[in-house]
Amino acid sequence: MTRSFKSGSALVCALAAIGCGSEDGSTPTTTAPGARDLRMEVPAADPAFLDFVGGEFTIEPGYEKMACTHLRYDGSDIAFSKLKTLQSDYGHHAVLLAAKEPLPPGTTEDCTDRASMSKYDAYTIGDQDLPPGHGIFLAGGKSMVLQSHYINTSSQPILVRDVVRMQKMAIEDVTTWAAIHITNTLEFAVPSYEKKKITFDCTVDKDVDLLMVGGHMHEWGSRFEFFYGPSEAELKSLYLADPWRPDYRDAPPITLFFTNPMRLKAGSIMRTVCEWDNSTTDELSFPTEMCTSFGYVAGSKEPVVCSIGQ
Amino acid sequence: MAAHRSLLAIALLSALPLLAGCGSDDDAQVLPAPTPGTLKFNFSTTNGVRASPNLVDPLRGTAYGAIFFERDVSLMGPRDGAPEATSIELANVDLTTADVSANSVVTIPIFPDKYVFLGMLDLDANGAVERRPESGDLATLPTTNQFTVESGTETEVTIVFDLVFN
Numbered sequence: 001m002t003r004s005f006k007s008g009s010a011l012v013c014a015l016a017a018i019g020c021g022s023e024d025g026s027t028p029t030t031t032a033p034g035a036r037d038l039r040m041e042v043p044a045a046d047p048a049f050l051d052f053v054g055g056e057f058t059i060e061p062g063y064e065k066m067a068c069t070h071l072r073y074d075g076s077d078i079a080f081s082k083l084k085t086l087q088s089d090y091g092h093h094a095v096l097l098a099a100k101e102p103l104p105p106g107t108t109e110d111c112t113d114r115a116s117m118s119k120y121d122a123y124t125i126g127d128q129d130l131p132p133g134h135g136i137f138l139a140g141g142k143s144m145v146l147q148s149h150y151i152n153t154s155s156q157p158i159l160v161r162d163v164v165r166m167q168k169m170a171i172e173d174v175t176t177w178a179a180i181h182i183t184n185t186l187e188f189a190v191p192s193y194e195k196k197k198i199t200f201d202c203t204v205d206k207d208v209d210l211l212m213v214g215g216h217m218h219e220w221g222s223r224f225e226f227f228y229g230p231s232e233a234e235l236k237s238l239y240l241a242d243p244w245r246p247d248y249r250d251a252p253p254i255t256l257f258f259t260n261p262m263r264l265k266a267g268s269i270m271r272t273v274c275e276w277d278n279s280t281t282d283e284l285s286f287p288t289e290m291c292t293s294f295g296y297v298a299g300s301k302e303p304v305v306c307s308i309g310q
Numbered sequence: 311m312a313a314h315r316s317l318l319a320i321a322l323l324s325a326l327p328l329l330a331g332c333g334s335d336d337d338a339q340v341l342p343a344p345t346p347g348t349l350k351f352n353f354s355t356t357n358g359v360r361a362s363p364n365l366v367d368p369l370r371g372t373a374y375g376a377i378f379f380e381r382d383v384s385l386m387g388p389r390d391g392a393p394e395a396t397s398i399e400l401a402n403v404d405l406t407t408a409d410v411s412a413n414s415v416v417t418i419p420i421f422p423d424k425y426v427f428l429g430m431l432d433l434d435a436n437g438a439v440e441r442r443p444e445s446g447d448l449a450t451l452p453t454t455n456q457f458t459v460e461s462g463t464e465t466e467v468t469i470v471f472d473l474v475f476n
Contacts, residue, residue, distance in 0.1 A: 085386055087384060087386070088389075089381055089382065089389065090381060091384045092384060092385060093384065093385045093386075126385065126386070127386055153380075153381060153424075154381070237361060238363065239358070240357060240358040240361045240362070241356070241358045242356065242357040242358050242361075243356070243357070245454060245470075245472075247451070247453060247454040247456075248451075248454070248472075250385065250453065251385050251451045251452055251453050251454065252451075253356070253358060253359075253451060253472040253473045254473070255362060255363065255364060255474070255476070256364065256476035257476070258476060259445060259476065
């Protein structure tokens, strides 16, 4: 039974597109002598794959850290069908995001602070395989970051370096384009010691097929639901996380529609509903809390993003 | 209740007296190895699973699972080569109306440490050989069922199936 549950786990590794860090991001950044070397070996070059290698950084014992390494793909336009993340012990996740403010390739910055997330756009969702024939577009010259998140629960400093490997797919072999899908709002505030529920709607711009949907909130979320329908009166729930558990911040449940894609028709409504229970002394707003649905759609070469308040 | 053995746990338990006996009279005092503890699992699922459009079978079946060290499991699941501390199997887990399964399973004694449970609820009664979730089965998320085994005690844990596999 050793590997039976790895497939189930990989299935739901969906989040670093929205991977959120700690409140203040204050972690030691010096490279400690005697750090345990946990760097992932860079695979031998293989024409079937594109390998993106993250920067090296050290995490002190008892600390958590996210580092974002700027990368640029300099090849010609291509597609990829799957990702494989190579990450060592104490790794939480590693994922490719689109860089809004590209820095020279190879630059590694500390992105532990949640506020850093505003510098990146979702692009991939973990090691999620797509249905056969489906490919995600990678444009020549695309600027990205490889975001690596570690939680060092050991008693020694650790030196790490991650690799994300893309399985290439020729453009002509793509039968169906797939892309990330996001609905997100920044327009909410949950008062201290209160419960709050918000609802926001997005309109589907063009016909696409929903392949996967998941929700994203942080530790104070209490319930999340995602609806779809041609009108308000015909909305149908496609995803429910009830109760929302704090652990879902980093690994939420997802609903897959690989075998039965859900057609989202242009002009239809996608409704996202988030509820929170604020047990803190502070008001909760973005990015301390979030209200986001994510997933993949088929039938689009570009990410399908609806963001309220940006 | 049912119990299940693993080679790793047997090896660890067998090594305890050897470890305790190491060292010469001139060495610093050898601390005794911690007393293993056990885990008592019952099972539950979420409203989200009950409402999932991918749920087609009644919420009743056999639970299969393996326990890994927490440090060996990331969001991608257990790292390659990660050992199982032990594994379990429990038939007739019925969540059709109950919030939590009436029956439970107790593991063999394992070392005090932090662990993660990864497993499935086989709803279509075909998981006995492969023990891999199929479309429509329930599965756990990679890091949500975490717990600590305490020395010399039985720790009760409710395992939550958060996902309908598809």
